[in-house]
Amino acid sequence: MAAGAVLILHAQNLRPAAPYSVVTSEGRTPIAAVVSGDQDLLRLDDLAAVFQLSVREDRTGNALTVSRASSTIVLSLDQGLASIAGRLVSLPSPPVRDGVRWVVPPEFVARALALILDKRVEVRRPSRLIVVGDVRVPRVTVRQEPAGSATRVTFDVSPRANYSVAQDGRRLLVRFDADALDASPATGAGTGLVESITSSEPATVVLQLAAGFGSFRSATVPIDAASSRIVVDLMPSGAPSPPPSPVQLPPVPAPPPSDPSPTFAQPAGPAIRTVVIDPGHGGDEQGARGANGALEKDITLDVSRRLKATIEGRLGIRVILTRDDDRLVPLDERAAIANNNKADVFVSLHANASPSREAKGAEVFYLSLDGYGEEARKMAENPDVKRLPVVGVGSRDIELILWELAQARHLAESGVLAGLVEEELRRRIEMSPRSIQQAPFRVLVGANMPAVLVEMAFISNPDQESQLVSDGFKTRVVQALYDAIVRYRARIESPPGR
Amino acid sequence: MASRRQFVIVTVLVAVAIAVGWWAIVDYLARPAATQPASAAAPAAQPVGNTGRRIKAALFYVAEDGSHLTSVERDVAFADGAGEQAKRLIEAQLVPPPPPLLSAIPGGTSLRGLYVTDGGEAYVDFGGALRSAHPGGSLNEIYTVYTIVSVLTVNLPAITSVQILIDGHEVDTLAGHVDLRRPLPRAAQWLELPRPASPSESAPPPETPAAVRR
Numbered sequence: 003m004a005a006g007a008v009l010i011l012h013a014q015n016l017r018p019a020a021p022y023s024v025v026t027s028e029g030r031t032p033i034a035a036v037v038s039g040d041q042d043l044l045r046l047d048d049l050a051a052v053f054q055l056s057v058r059e060d061r062t063g064n065a066l067t068v069s070r071a072s073s074t075i076v077l078s079l080d081q082g083l084a085s086i087a088g089r090l091v092s093l094p095s096p097p098v099r100d101g102v103r104w105v106v107p108p109e110f111v112a113r114a115l116a117l118i119l120d121k122r123v124e125v126r127r128p129s130r131l132i133v134v135g136d137v138r139v140p141r142v143t144v145r146q147e148p149a150g151s152a153t154r155v156t157f158d159v160s161p162r163a164n165y166s167v168a169q170d171g172r173r174l175l176v177r178f179d180a181d182a183l184d185a186s187p188a189t190g191a192g193t194g195l196v197e198s199i200t201s202s203e204p205a206t207v208v209l210q211l212a213a214g215f216g217s218f219r220s221a222t223v224p225i226d227a228a229s230s231r232i233v234v235d236l237m238p239s240g241a242p243s244p245p246p247s248p249v250q251l252p253p254v255p256a257p258p259p260s261d262p263s264p265t266f267a268q269p270a271g272p273a274i275r276t277v278v279i280d281p282g283h284g285g286d287e288q289g290a291r292g293a294n295g296a297l298e299k300d301i302t303l304d305v306s307r308r309l310k311a312t313i314e315g316r317l318g319i320r321v322i323l324t325r326d327d328d329r330l331v332p333l334d335e336r337a338a339i340a341n342n343n344k345a346d347v348f349v350s351l352h353a354n355a356s357p358s359r360e361a362k363g364a365e366v367f368y369l370s371l372d373g374y375g376e377e378a379r380k381m382a383e384n385p386d387v388k389r390l391p392v393v394g395v396g397s398r399d400i401e402l403i404l405w406e407l408a409q410a411r412h413l414a415e416s417g418v419l420a421g422l423v424e425e426e427l428r429r430r431i432e433m434s435p436r437s438i439q440q441a442p443f444r445v446l447v448g449a450n451m452p453a454v455l456v457e458m459a460f461i462s463n464p465d466q467e468s469q470l471v472s473d474g475f476k477t478r479v480v481q482a483l484y485d486a487i488v489r490y491r492a493r494i495e496s497p498p499g500r
Numbered sequence: 501m502a503s504r505r506q507f508v509i510v511t512v513l514v515a516v517a518i519a520v521g522w523w524a525i526v527d528y529l530a531r532p533a534a535t536q537p538a539s540a541a542a543p544a545a546q547p548v549g550n551t552g553r554r555i556k557a558a559l560f561y562v563a564e565d566g567s568h569l570t571s572v573e574r575d576v577a578f579a580d581g582a583g584e585q586a587k588r589l590i591e592a593q594l595v596p597p598p599p600p601l602l603s604a605i606p607g608g609t610s611l612r613g614l615y616v617t618d619g620g621e622a623y624v625d626f627g628g629a630l631r632s633a634h635p636g637g638s639l640n641e642i643y644t645v646y647t648i649v650s651v652l653t654v655n656l657p658a659i660t661s662v663q664i665l666i667d668g669h670e671v672d673t674l675a676g677h678v679d680l681r682r683p684l685p686r687a688a689q690w691l692e693l694p695r696p697a698s699p700s701e702s703a704p705p706p707e708t709p710a711a712v713r714r
Binding site: 282283287288289290291298333352353354355356357358359360361365367370372373374375434435436439440441442443444445447455457460461462 | 563567602
């Protein structure tokens with residue numbers, strides 16, 4: 003009865019929302035969505051149609067069973083929990099009844115459905131895309147600016163994609179060789195010679211041209227090995243305008259000696275297939291703030307996005323961000339994202355702060371078991387002896403054991419990874435006297451893979467705050483972290499003595 | 501004549517003794533913050549004088565260069581029992597220090613309650629300002645937490661670990677980093693000057709992380 007009351011309350015707060023799209027190699031399929039508070043909810047029967055699922059409500063009314071072939075997901079209706087073959091995952095909310103239909107949070111797709119699909123599934127909330135399988139969905143950021151009498155439109159594309167620019171009457175079509183676009187902004191008003199910007203499927207950005215448009219020219223500039231920038235200049239008709247100034251870009255670091263040629267083949271043995279990058283803080287939790295107003299949450303997100311683009315583009319391995327926009331993700335959920343996606347490496351990015359304005363330099367942390375008790379210490383000493391117990395829906399105790407002890411099994415490897423990260427950072431940026439440390443950090447303890455937390459610099463130090471917001475510093479940090487992951491991957495795939 | 505000489509000698513000796521005593525007191529009061537690790541400077545709080553109303557205790561502040569927590573010896577009100585004495589220590593620690601000392605505890609933080617179990621675990625309940633006014637940052641948060649852990653575990657051997665509560669409730673973290681869901685033991689690493697590390701020795705040996713070696 004109480005659960006029913008809760009569900010009715012939820013249903014009353016539902017509002018229509020823009021649909022999500024499932025992008026597969028066969029095309030795009032819309033998924034109807036509603037919103038409750040800040041939480042998007044997807045229509046379960048739409049998902050069922052796309053993924054060939056059958057949905058059944060338990061007789062007890064306490065759970066939904068979602069089946070696909072021989073696999074089953076049990077969704078609790080009382081709390082945000084799902085059980086998949088005895089593995090428990092958390093969700094931000096339970097399913098909610100919307101009239102005669104059930105709606106579920108998008109995390110259901112990423113954390114639960116992905117486990118039974120046996121395919122890569124990525125939910126991109128800002129662009130409302132659910133990317134399934136090996137499809138090409140580059141992120142495209144569009145900017146417009148006046149350039150003398152001309153108008154310059156810039157497209158930052160990551161990972162790189164082939165493209166063409168063609169005029170079609172009053173429209174300029176920028177077509178990308180991709181299955182879909184993760185475009186930001188997807189549509190909007192224009193500037194100068196651009197009347198408006200829209201997009202069309204599958205992967206075209208359409209510039210509606212304003213009166214006075216004469217001609218265009220385009221050029222590509224590499225940002226790094228993973229990303230490229232396309233610059234389209236629109237010139238007015240009539241008198242020729244002077245050419246706009248050349249595109250200015252930060253210097254692109256040369257690939258490190260350890261960087262092998264990009265490869266997309268997966269080795270047969272132990273390998274790094276998935277990296278989870280955790281941009282610290284977000285939403286209302288700003289993290290530390292610099293004297294000149296820089297926010298830790300913005301810096302961590304920017305660097306994380308750059309790192310993701312670099313790793314994906316150069317190594318061809320899957321990279322997942324625990325957040326890809328300005329929102330608060332609970333610490334447990336960050337580790338859960340890594341665990342549920344079977345990540346091989348977890349890197350949490352932060353900017354440091356100290357009561358002393360003199361404190362400076364980067365620091366690398368991995369977990370300290372101080373305070374976690376003897377059980378955790380035993381697991382760290384004998385990582386292969388114990389298996390983590392798992393149960394179905396309803397046992398919080400078991401879930402606590404899982405979270406509490408998960409990182410203990412990986413402590414030695416986390417120490418190795420921290421050492422590599424520290425070495426690569428030291429080659430490029432200033433390090434703190436405490437460059438490598440152990441601490442009982444909440445976000446690390448639940449990660450079931452080697453995990454480190456990187457403090458890039460002290461935002462409380464005015465000089466370092468300036469560095470943290472500069473492109474050059476961010477590029478050096480990204481390069482260092484990328485090189486550390488390359489070295490760690492080499493170690494995993496060819497361990498010493500093999 | 502002899503007695504007059506003796507009187508002069510005694511007077512001079514008394515005057516010298518008073519001057520030396522006065523200089524010692526002034527020197528003590530004006531002494532800057534001690535920089536030795538607390539574990540060496542104050543193994544346990546000691547009552548001062550015969551009255552038993554004050555003890556000498558180590559309080560903890562952030563070193564000027566921000567590299568570690570440094571201990572400063574101060575007189576703190578004496579109380580009967582570990583629980584009451586722990587309250588006096590926390591209250592003393594919450595008082596904003598004079599420059600150049602830096603406190604890692606946000607201004608406005610209040611102590612709501614403190615309990616010590618038979619097992620040596622102290623539960624310290626603070627007002628919400630400890631979290632809401634915290635400026636964030638990993639090291640900042642580490643210093644806040646271990647200021648509180650250290651002032652109790654260093655001064656009171658009966659306390660071996662400390663759990664921080666906010667407004668009577670267990671919390672995950674103060675600012676998104678240090679796990680506060682269980683009592684934390686003292687961590688000497690934050691009370692010591694960082695050891696200069698060469699690149700080759702900065703990373704621990706692969707198979708023996710520090711937490712496991714113990």
